[in-house]
Amino acid sequence: MSSDADGTNTFTPSGLIPELPNAERKLETMARLTASVRLYVVVSPDVPIEISVERAKNVLEAAGIEIVVMEESLLEDVPETLRVPRVGNCSGELTHDQQRLFGLNDRKSNRDVAVYFVRATIPFVDGCAVHPDEHPGCIIASRATEWTLAHELGHVLGVAVHTDEPGRLMVSSTRQLGPPPPLPTLSSDEVSTMRRSMHVQPAVQ
Numbered sequence: 001m002s003s004d005a006d007g008t009n010t011f012t013p014s015g016l017i018p019e020l021p022n023a024e025r026k027l028e029t030m031a032r033l034t035a036s037v038r039l040y041v042v043v044s045p046d047v048p049i050e051i052s053v054e055r056a057k058n059v060l061e062a063a064g065i066e067i068v069v070m071e072e073s074l075l076e077d078v079p080e081t082l083r084v085p086r087v088g089n090c091s092g093e094l095t096h097d098q099q100r101l102f103g104l105n106d107r108k109s110n111r112d113v114a115v116y117f118v119r120a121t122i123p124f125v126d127g128c129a130v131h132p133d134e135h136p137g138c139i140i141a142s143r144a145t146e147w148t149l150a151h152e153l154g155h156v157l158g159v160a161v162h163t164d165e166p167g168r169l170m171v172s173s174t175r176q177l178g179p180p181p182p183l184p185t186l187s188s189d190e191v192s193t194m195r196r197s198m199h200v201q202p203a204v205q
């Protein structure tokens with residue numbers, strides 16, 4: 001899954017993992033990984049997609065994970081109910097709407113992460129990362145913040161719990177995070193969880 005043993009394609013994180021003492025941080029090298037995402041636009045979000053993608057790329061860089069956008073497609077003719085899908089309490093149980101939304105596209109690979117940009121959700125949330133096992137992905141509402149995409153990708157890549165530590169990407173609401181700098185941070189546990197995800201793969205050299 002990860003190719004940490006392969007020292008030929010490594011990089012040193014730029015100090016975004018505050019838990020590591022300096023000496024250890026210097027020694028820490030990580031094989032570069034990539035996560036492929038496919039962006040499906042049902043309704044254009046308030047924050048331009050390229051800004052959200054840029055933020056996600058910048059934050060996940062600290063985990064040695066490069067976000068690669070494989071596709072950005074406008075989904076037309078999506079039924080009105082799926083433009084404002086029900087997401088329930090967004091904690092494990094899928095709604096009928098989520099099942100239908102994630103099933104809209106023929107996936108070439110169930111390793112790729114699909115992101116659906118919708119108008120809103122019922123109830124109102126900025127994003128929700130609960131998805132069918134065979135269709136990894138998340139839903140982003142048009143009112144989402146510039147950090148919502150990065151945060152939901154963190155969930156899709158396996159980070160299940162929120163933190164109440166200020167300035168961290170996985171805070172319970174990304175509305176607590178302002179514009180950069182600084183970038184929201186990741187803990188070393190979050191980094192290793194994401195790097196073990198089945199949705200990341202060794203970077204092609």
Ligand SMILES: [Zn+2]
Pocket residue numbers: 151155162171172
């Ligand atoms: Zn969350």
